[in-house]
Amino acid sequence: xxxxxxxxxxxxxxxxxxxxxxxxxxxxxxxxxxxxxxxxxxxxxxxxxxxxxxxxxxxxxxxxxxxxxxxxxxxxxxxxxxxxxxxxxxxxxxxxxxxxxxxxxxxxxxxxxxxxxxxxxxxxxxxxxxxxxxxxxxxxxxxxxxxxxxxxxxxxxxxxxxxxxxxxxxxxxxxxxxxxxxxxxxxxxxxxxxxxxxxxxxxxxxxxxxxxxxxxxxxxxxxxxxxxxxxxxxxxxxxxxxxxxxxxxxxxxxxxxxxxxxxxxxxxxxxxxxxxxxxxxxxxxxxxxxxxxxxxxxxxxxxxxxxxxxxxxxxxxxxxxxxxxxxxxxxxxxxxxxxxxxxx
Amino acid sequence: xxxxxxxxxxxxxxxxxxxxxxxxxxxxxxxxxxxxxxxxxxxxxxxxxxxxxxxxxxxxxxxxxxxxxxxxxxxxxxxxxxxxxxxxxxxxxxxxxxxxxxxxxxxxxxxxxxxxxxxxxxxxxxxxxxxxxxxxxxxxxxxxxxxxxxxxxxxxxxxxxxxxxxxxxxxxxxxxxxxxxxxxxxxxxxxxxxxxxxxxxxxxxxxxxxxxxxxxxxxxxxxxxxxxxxxxxxxxxxxxxxxxxxxxxxxxxxxxxxxxxxxxxxxxxxxxxxxxxxxxxxxxxxxxxxxxxxxxxxxxxxxxxxxxxxxxxxxxxxxxxxxxxxxxxxxxxxxxxxxxxxxx
DNA sequence: TTGTACGCGTTATCAC
DNA sequence: GTGATAACGCGTACAA
Numbered sequence: 001x002x003x004x005x006x007x008x009x010x011x012x013x014x015x016x017x018x019x020x021x022x023x024x025x026x027x028x029x030x031x032x033x034x035x036x037x038x039x040x041x042x043x044x045x046x047x048x049x050x051x052x053x054x055x056x057x058x059x060x061x062x063x064x065x066x067x068x069x070x071x072x073x074x075x076x077x078x079x080x081x082x083x084x085x086x087x088x089x090x091x092x093x094x095x096x097x098x099x100x101x102x103x104x105x106x107x108x109x110x111x112x113x114x115x116x117x118x119x120x121x122x123x124x125x126x127x128x129x130x131x132x133x134x135x136x137x138x139x140x141x142x143x144x145x146x147x148x149x150x151x152x153x154x155x156x157x158x159x160x161x162x163x164x165x166x167x168x169x170x171x172x173x174x175x176x177x178x179x180x181x182x183x184x185x186x187x188x189x190x191x192x193x194x195x196x197x198x199x200x201x202x203x204x205x206x207x208x209x210x211x212x213x214x215x216x217x218x219x220x221x222x223x224x225x226x227x228x229x230x231x232x233x234x235x236x237x238x239x240x241x242x243x244x245x246x247x248x249x250x251x252x253x254x255x256x257x258x259x260x261x262x263x264x265x266x267x268x269x270x271x272x273x274x275x276x277x278x279x280x281x282x283x284x285x286x287x288x289x290x291x292x293x294x295x296x297x298x299x300x301x302x303x304x305x306x307x308x309x310x311x312x313x314x315x316x317x318x319x320x321x322x323x324x325x326x327x328x329x330x331x332x333x334x335x336x337x338x339x340x341x342x343x344x
Numbered sequence: 345x346x347x348x349x350x351x352x353x354x355x356x357x358x359x360x361x362x363x364x365x366x367x368x369x370x371x372x373x374x375x376x377x378x379x380x381x382x383x384x385x386x387x388x389x390x391x392x393x394x395x396x397x398x399x400x401x402x403x404x405x406x407x408x409x410x411x412x413x414x415x416x417x418x419x420x421x422x423x424x425x426x427x428x429x430x431x432x433x434x435x436x437x438x439x440x441x442x443x444x445x446x447x448x449x450x451x452x453x454x455x456x457x458x459x460x461x462x463x464x465x466x467x468x469x470x471x472x473x474x475x476x477x478x479x480x481x482x483x484x485x486x487x488x489x490x491x492x493x494x495x496x497x498x499x500x501x502x503x504x505x506x507x508x509x510x511x512x513x514x515x516x517x518x519x520x521x522x523x524x525x526x527x528x529x530x531x532x533x534x535x536x537x538x539x540x541x542x543x544x545x546x547x548x549x550x551x552x553x554x555x556x557x558x559x560x561x562x563x564x565x566x567x568x569x570x571x572x573x574x575x576x577x578x579x580x581x582x583x584x585x586x587x588x589x590x591x592x593x594x595x596x597x598x599x600x601x602x603x604x605x606x607x608x609x610x611x612x613x614x615x616x617x618x619x620x621x622x623x624x625x626x627x628x629x630x631x632x633x634x635x636x637x638x639x640x641x642x643x644x645x646x647x648x649x650x651x652x653x654x655x656x657x658x659x660x661x662x663x664x665x666x667x668x669x670x671x672x673x674x675x676x677x678x679x680x681x682x683x684x685x686x687x688x
Numbered sequence: 689t690t691g692t693a694c695g696c697g698t699t700a701t702c703a704c
Numbered sequence: 705g706t707g708a709t710a711a712c713g714c715g716t717a718c719a720a
Binding site: 065 | 403465470
Binding site for chain 1: 712713714715716
């Protein structure tokens with residue numbers, strides 16, 4: 001006999017309620033409400049008027065169940081707390097909403113296990129599709145294959161994996177790094193170092209490659225290039241910077257950092273050593289986090305169109321949802337934009 | 345006859361599939377899967393084994409429909425892009441997940457209209473409840489009343505409204521402001537100004553009041569206190585700071601800013617005027633944004649336990665969901681924590 | 689143009 | 705301990 005509503009709880013209005021009051025059938029109400037073509041304009045008007053009056057709200061759960069397609073798009077992010085991701089989220093939400101979809105988000109917290117759990121949860125919630133940026137730990141992709149088996153389409157953005165076959169959206173990291181490095185070279189710096197991220201991570205690797213290529217193209221000797229690898233967003237960045245800066249003879253006069261936050265740590269370190277920016281050491285980052293504007297001196301960096309990345313990723317997913325032709329999976333590489341500030 | 349699955353789409357496993365293969369009824373399968381007490385341990389084992397083997401995933405849509413209660417909690421935030429909110433979100437998600445709920449988030453973008461649309465969407469998705477932080481524009485609360493009519497419980501956090509009756513979680517803004525101001529006084533500053541937010545906003549008002557009270561309690565003349573109101577997060581902050589700093593005779597030797605971002609703007613302004621921090625003008629903010637650590641000098645500020653606020657808000661909602669006694673609506677005011685840095 | 693009837697996958701009630 | 709069966713609210717072939 002179903003669940004009883006507690007006495008204090010008004011039973012929500014349903015299409016049947018409207019049907020009964022108007023003495024027509026549920027189907028007609030359903031059709032009227034969703035602007036089905038074959039329905040008398042007059043009935044449509046009456047239905048809509050009553051729906052409005054009764055403050056009817058469709059039950060999307062029931063609708064999704066019947067249509068086997070929900071209006072929810074799942075998003076899995078490593079962290080909400082980083083400007084890049086929250087901006088991307090903004091873009092995702094924007095496009096999703098414009099197309100009648102809602103967004104349900106999860107945080108993997110950079111842990112692989114959470115990522116797997118999240119994909120399961122989203123699958124259980126029968127989301128229409130998933131947008132995700134992988135964990136730093138992710139090396140096993142069986143959870144993604146399961147999604148494919150269940151025919152839940154997904155798009156990877158920013159943190160993508162080469163050996164997963166799906167639509168992808170990233171920034172042109174190679175070009176971006178190439179440009180920052182060229183900028184440093186043009187500014188006249190002679191001994192340019194790179195504080196890189198884990199080279200197993202595709203983003204870090206591409207930035208590293210862009211850096212090396214720029215050196216080479218400008219007649220620098222790649223073999224002499226000082227590259228220190230560090231874990232992202234960690235005290236580790238500080239220590240790597242320290243090692244780099246304590247080289248006496250060979251101290252770099254400029255450092256290209258793999259991310260703004262790594263650059264901030266390097267900045268702290270440079271100050272701690274009593275050096276000046278950019279006179280003694282110039283510094284460039286990557287991402288254009290809002291904080292780059294507030295540090296002293298403001299940080300030169302590559303702007304990543306985070307919001308645009310989110311929008312594009314969401315658009316790819318929606319395209320995929322509409323056409324059943326998944327012939328080729330596109331990989332969008334968006335351009336970055338150099339922002340020169342006082343640190344170089 | 346319902347929707348046909350496209351040929352390429354595997355039909356998802358359901359409890360009926362399991363029931364048929366095991367030659368038992370759906371009901372038993374359902375019970376076994378959710379550890380209902382009245383079910384033979386052996387059947388339970390067999391059901392679970394098969395479910396595992398077939399990679400069965402429950403359809404939460406159907407479940408929610410049947411139970412008239414979804415496992416989704418809606419969250420409406422003014423912006424994702426601010427550390428405070430994304431941290432709060434983290435807390436919310438944490439508690440939600442620990443209790444078997446998922447989070448569906450929306451962004452009002454500081455626009456009232458979006459806020460209203462969001463509440464409707466979430467209601468349509470039949471969320472179990474809603475957590476929200478109001479827009480700066482929000483003055484009309486009829487959308488919240490509608491939620492109450494539909495018996496969708498909600499909790500307000502951070503940006504709350506006095507004349508809405510519901511559980512609330514905020515920080516003790518009055519005390520926080522009182523403490524920062526007292527800190528400035530103890531440091532020996534004599535002419536302390538306040539760059540406040542819009543006084544219509546309860547947060548700004550309370551911080552303003554805490555500021556004034558601290559002055560009064562330490563024998564300062566409230567009437568002489570320089571308070572400049574500015575819109576939050578705007579160029580407006582810069583201009584207000586400028587006006588304040590261009591007072592020749594009466595230039596403050598310390599400024600308590602309503603937020604860290606306002607303080608960053610003030611900082612820019614102070615530098616533009618060729619003044620030193622904290623020698624000429626000391627500066628304190630509010631929130632403890634990560635960037636406070638990277639500016640020069642690092643900013644003294646009040647730490648707001650953003651994540652904790654999110655957790656508490658979510659806990660209040662879950663409590664409310666469990667007990668139908670909504671006798672009293674609690675208002676939690678969490679303590680803040682002074683973080684002294686180089687700017688004072 | 690409208691109505692009938694059934695299915696979506698799960699849960700809950702009631703009888704056995 | 706288990707099995708029918710009727711909801712939950714909506715969408716949609718098919719008939720009228």
